[in-house]
Structures are given as structure tokens and as C-alpha cells.
Amino acid sequence: MTHADMCRPAPGERGVTTPGSVLIVGASAAGLSTAEALRRQGYEGRLTLLDAEPHLPYDRPPLSKQVLAGAWEPARAQLRGQAQLEALNAAFVRGEPAVAFDAAAREVHTSTGRAMRADAVVIATGLTPCRLPCQESRNGQNREDGQSGRDGQSGQSGRNGPAGVHVLRGLDDALTLRAHLTAARRLVVVGEGVLGGEVAATARGMGLDVTLAGLGSGILAGQLGEQVSALLTRTHAERGVVLRLGVAVAELTGADGRVTGVRLATGELLPADAVVVAIGSRPATGWLEGSGLALGDGVECDARCRAAEGVYAVGDVASWEHEGLGRRLRLENRTNATEQAQVVAANVLGADRAYTPIPYFWTDQYDIKIQAHGLLSAAAEVSIVEGGVEGGVEGDAEQRRFAAIYREGGQVTGVLGWNMPKQARLLRQQHLVTRPLASA
Amino acid sequence: MKVTIDEDKCCGAGSCVLLAPEVFDQREDDGIVILLDAEPGEDRHAVVREAAAVCPGAAIAVSE
Known part of the structure; x- marks a missing residue:
């Protein structure tokens, strides 16, 4: 059975429960994909998308790369053209954040005081970037709080302490950061995850002096394991990034309201005229406090991505029971947004589909394209099955291409491509299967 | 149906x-x-429309 079969309601499966109106809160990749999937699956009722941002729906992965580098005009990151959006026959309400929700009544309250009710509500509000404790205390308020009314849906993620300190989540964040980096000399990136690595790589390409500081032992060590992380970390060093890993940030230093550096817990001061804080994100659920929904690590859903009767969650904000893995999962990646949207749309229309994806993410840093399918635990045993890494991590990492298999307890849990996207996808098809397809 | 891609x-x-x-x-x-x-x-057609929909790079466009 193909993924397509899995995501389309079977004949007769769609029943009497088809809603007369659907409201999607959040019009980024997950929300927009849900809207498109509803129409593609035959939904003809009223469809409304509510978003905190004024922008047309845009894609986020290019923000830390093509948009930040200036290689793309912001419009190039738009997810769909005007004609495609119009063909959706949906009402887009922009620049109006959701601030409260009543799950039992399926009623969303917005920043303007408006109440919007629908037969089905899909929550797709994504993430809010985390900030350093020293940022929070300087601001005297926690921006994650939904009472700010922006709650991660905004294109610009709020104040960050002294001027020159950035987070990167929305388009406006990216444009503000780009404007600053074109005038800055010394950037400190805090965080060694996907975003931190991509921003460091892009900023080196823009000619900045870059220092990357992070708690982990290597760039993406938590996501790729020690062996591949070591290669990636070394690539950054070869490209001139100064690395301070395995160390915490103590404080941001500033003068006249502008950032001047980052002080590490070791006492070392990293001078900076720009700082990017990329230490992870939290599900944007502040507006759902008191809604009646279970909020844990995100909106807690069942295996069908259902949070309550007629209420669903999709994308970065959704935590659901992955029946194939036998545990609760929340994925912060681009592919999940669109794949989960197919299942959510089917379930909104009365299907009964468990969502059992193979997790997948990619990251592009310098000339390296990394593809990660499945679960690549740091505890896994890694074997290179294509290409070569003779000499371990010696040699020029950027000329290297390889594909690897990750095993835990003898079972293949993930596959990885390092400049081998096609080979990684073939290994995925060979070694990883979604379970149980039978429930689809 | 006409499919276009943006490499x-x-x-x-x-x-x-x-x-x-x-x-x-x-x-x-x-x-x-x-x-x-x-x-x-x-x-x-249906599966190609779905491929366009789930493409994580929004690189596939379909016109009828």
C-alpha cells in the first residue's frame, strides 16, 4: 500500500460526520497543507484559515538558508502562488492571532475580540523559539505566554533582550537578522542543533566571523549520533567557525542597550555584535491554556491526531500516539507538517486513520546535504553502507559522500545520507517500513 | 495535467x-x-497531486 492509498479515505469510509465548517488555526505548512488536503479529498464546506501573521503562507526551511543569505527574495519562499490560494476557496484571516479556545464549543477567540466557531477545528500554531534565561529576565516577561497574543505564529518573535540578539522562526525574524548580519562583523550562534548549524554556515558564507556555542558535544550530536556529528562539527571548524561546545551560556553582555558579547559558564567572553539564540522551541500552546485540551509536550492527541471531539492538531504543535513505534511522538520537521496534514484532513472528513510516519528531516550546511530517515538515536550503532569514510573522520568531509544505517539492538532504526539523498531514500525503502499499515 | 518542477x-x-x-x-x-x-x-493524477502537496520544498506544481 502506498502512502497515497494510506491517506485517502477508502470508499464508504467517509460517513455522516463530514463537518459543515472547518477552522484551521495557523496557516503555515501544516495548516495550509491540511486545507489543501481537505479540498483534494472532496470537502466542499466552509473553510477558514486564521493566522497571526500578515504574510501569505511561506515556507520556513529557506529562512535560515536562501532567505538569510539573500539568495532568494522573500516572495520566493511563499508556499503557494496567489492563484493556487484562491483556488482553495478558503477564507484567510491574517494578522489576527488566536488568543483563547473553548474545545467543547469549538470556539476560537482572536486578538480583536472576535469569536470563530466551526464544526471542526484544526490546531496548527507551530512553535515558539526558546530564549535564554538571561533574555527572559531582562525582558521581565515570558514571550512564550499566549497572552502576548503572538505565540509563535508571528513573523517576528518578539523582543530578545539587548538589541542585536535574535531568534529565528518567522519571515520577519529572518529579514531582521539578515539586515543586521549584512552590517555586522562578529556573530555568536548559541545552539548546536539544525538551526544553529544552518545559521552558522550561512553567516560564514556571508563573510562574518562566527562562533558557535552549545551545550552538546557536537553539532547535531543529539540528532545524528557522535560519529556523523563529529564529521559535521569538523566541517564547521574547517570552514572557520570557532566552536565552544559542551559549555553553557552564562549571560549576554551589552553596552548602551546593544549586545557586545556572550559570556560562557567558563568565564570566557565571546565578543559579538550579533547573537542568534537557537536553543530549541516550545509548542505554541499558550493560547490553549484553559481550553479543556490536554497540553503536555504540545497538544496531546490520540493516534488519529484528535485532541477532542472535532478538534485536531497537526505539525510541530501536535503530540500523538505513534502506533507503529508504540509511543507518543512530536516531530518538529517540515515533512511531518505535510504528511500529518493528509491524515488529519482524512480524519476530519470521517476517516479513522492512525498516523504512523517514518520521521524524516534534512539539513543543508555549506555544500553538505544531510538526509535523516527514521530514528537516529545517539545510542545506535552506525555502519557505512555506501560511499566511503576510510580513515574515520580524516580527509575532506565535503568531498565525502556516504550513506549509513543506524541499528539499535540489531534492528535498523534509521538511515542517513551525507550528500547521498537518493541512496538514503532507497535505503529507507529497503529497511524502514511504517507499521502498522494494516490500520490505514 | 501538466507537471512542472523547480529544481x-x-x-x-x-x-x-x-x-x-x-x-x-x-x-x-x-x-x-x-x-x-x-x-x-x-x-x-491523484497520486501526482498528492506528491505536489506533500513535497517539503514546495517544488512541484501541477496545472490541469
Whole structure:
């Protein structure tokens, strides 16, 4: 059975429960994909998308790369053209954040005081970037709080302490950061995850002096394991990034309201005229406090991505029971947004589909394209099955291409491509299967 | 149906190939999408629409 079969309601499966109106809160990749999937699956009722941002729906992965580098005009990151959006026959309400929700009544309250009710509500509000404790205390308020009314849906993620300190989540964040980096000399990136690595790589390409500081032992060590992380970390060093890993940030230093550096817990001061804080994100659920929904690590859903009767969650904000893995999962990646949207749309229309994806993410840093399918635990045993890494991590990492298999307890849990996207996808098809397809 | 691709937006995930291997492939060297059939037959329209929908790079466009 193909993924397509899995995501389309079977004949007769769609029943009497088809809603007369659907409201999607959040019009980024997950929300927009849900809207498109509803129409593609035959939904003809009223469809409304509510978003905190004024922008047309845009894609986020290019923000830390093509948009930040200036290689793309912001419009190039738009997810769909005007004609495609119009063909959706949906009402887009922009620049109006959701601030409260009543799950039992399926009623969303917005920043303007408006109440919007629908037969089905899909929550797709994504993430809010985390900030350093020293940022929070300087601001005297926690921006994650939904009472700010922006709650991660905004294109610009709020104040960050002294001027020159950035987070990167929305388009406006990216444009503000780009404007600053074109005038800055010394950037400190805090965080060694996907975003931190991509921003460091892009900023080196823009000619900045870059220092990357992070708690982990290597760039993406938590996501790729020690062996591949070591290669990636070394690539950054070869490209001139100064690395301070395995160390915490103590404080941001500033003068006249502008950032001047980052002080590490070791006492070392990293001078900076720009700082990017990329230490992870939290599900944007502040507006759902008191809604009646279970909020844990995100909106807690069942295996069908259902949070309550007629209420669903999709994308970065959704935590659901992955029946194939036998545990609760929340994925912060681009592919999940669109794949989960197919299942959510089917379930909104009365299907009964468990969502059992193979997790997948990619990251592009310098000339390296990394593809990660499945679960690549740091505890896994890694074997290179294509290409070569003779000499371990010696040699020029950027000329290297390889594909690897990750095993835990003898079972293949993930596959990885390092400049081998096609080979990684073939290994995925060979070694990883979604379970149980039978429930689809 | 006419399918167009934007190579510059392709991230090499291969989602399209997983769904519709008769219509899409990937280059060996960099994984960028190869369009095998720009005007697929009607029996493939639904799956090609889904491939366009789930493409994580929004690199596939379909016009009727």
C-alpha cells in the first residue's frame, strides 16, 4: 500500500460526520497543507484559515538558508502562488492571532475580540523559539505566554533582550537578522542543533566571523549520533567557525542597550555584535491554556491526531500516539507538517486513520546535504553502507559522500545520507517500513 | 495535467518518488528531482497531486 492509498479515505469510509465548517488555526505548512488536503479529498464546506501573521503562507526551511543569505527574495519562499490560494476557496484571516479556545464549543477567540466557531477545528500554531534565561529576565516577561497574543505564529518573535540578539522562526525574524548580519562583523550562534548549524554556515558564507556555542558535544550530536556529528562539527571548524561546545551560556553582555558579547559558564567572553539564540522551541500552546485540551509536550492527541471531539492538531504543535513505534511522538520537521496534514484532513472528513510516519528531516550546511530517515538515536550503532569514510573522520568531509544505517539492538532504526539523498531514500525503502499499515 | 518542477526548491527528500516512481526520480549525484513524465495519464493524477502537496520544498506544481 502506498502512502497515497494510506491517506485517502477508502470508499464508504467517509460517513455522516463530514463537518459543515472547518477552522484551521495557523496557516503555515501544516495548516495550509491540511486545507489543501481537505479540498483534494472532496470537502466542499466552509473553510477558514486564521493566522497571526500578515504574510501569505511561506515556507520556513529557506529562512535560515536562501532567505538569510539573500539568495532568494522573500516572495520566493511563499508556499503557494496567489492563484493556487484562491483556488482553495478558503477564507484567510491574517494578522489576527488566536488568543483563547473553548474545545467543547469549538470556539476560537482572536486578538480583536472576535469569536470563530466551526464544526471542526484544526490546531496548527507551530512553535515558539526558546530564549535564554538571561533574555527572559531582562525582558521581565515570558514571550512564550499566549497572552502576548503572538505565540509563535508571528513573523517576528518578539523582543530578545539587548538589541542585536535574535531568534529565528518567522519571515520577519529572518529579514531582521539578515539586515543586521549584512552590517555586522562578529556573530555568536548559541545552539548546536539544525538551526544553529544552518545559521552558522550561512553567516560564514556571508563573510562574518562566527562562533558557535552549545551545550552538546557536537553539532547535531543529539540528532545524528557522535560519529556523523563529529564529521559535521569538523566541517564547521574547517570552514572557520570557532566552536565552544559542551559549555553553557552564562549571560549576554551589552553596552548602551546593544549586545557586545556572550559570556560562557567558563568565564570566557565571546565578543559579538550579533547573537542568534537557537536553543530549541516550545509548542505554541499558550493560547490553549484553559481550553479543556490536554497540553503536555504540545497538544496531546490520540493516534488519529484528535485532541477532542472535532478538534485536531497537526505539525510541530501536535503530540500523538505513534502506533507503529508504540509511543507518543512530536516531530518538529517540515515533512511531518505535510504528511500529518493528509491524515488529519482524512480524519476530519470521517476517516479513522492512525498516523504512523517514518520521521524524516534534512539539513543543508555549506555544500553538505544531510538526509535523516527514521530514528537516529545517539545510542545506535552506525555502519557505512555506501560511499566511503576510510580513515574515520580524516580527509575532506565535503568531498565525502556516504550513506549509513543506524541499528539499535540489531534492528535498523534509521538511515542517513551525507550528500547521498537518493541512496538514503532507497535505503529507507529497503529497511524502514511504517507499521502498522494494516490500520490505514 | 501538466507537471512542472523547480529544481532550486528541491531538497532531495524523495517524497515524490516514494509516491509516484513512474513520474519522479532523483539524480544520483545530488538527489534533485527528475521529472520522468510531465503529462502523466489520468490514472496517476491523484497520486501526482498528492506528491505536489506533500513535497517539503514546495517544488512541484501541477496545472490541469
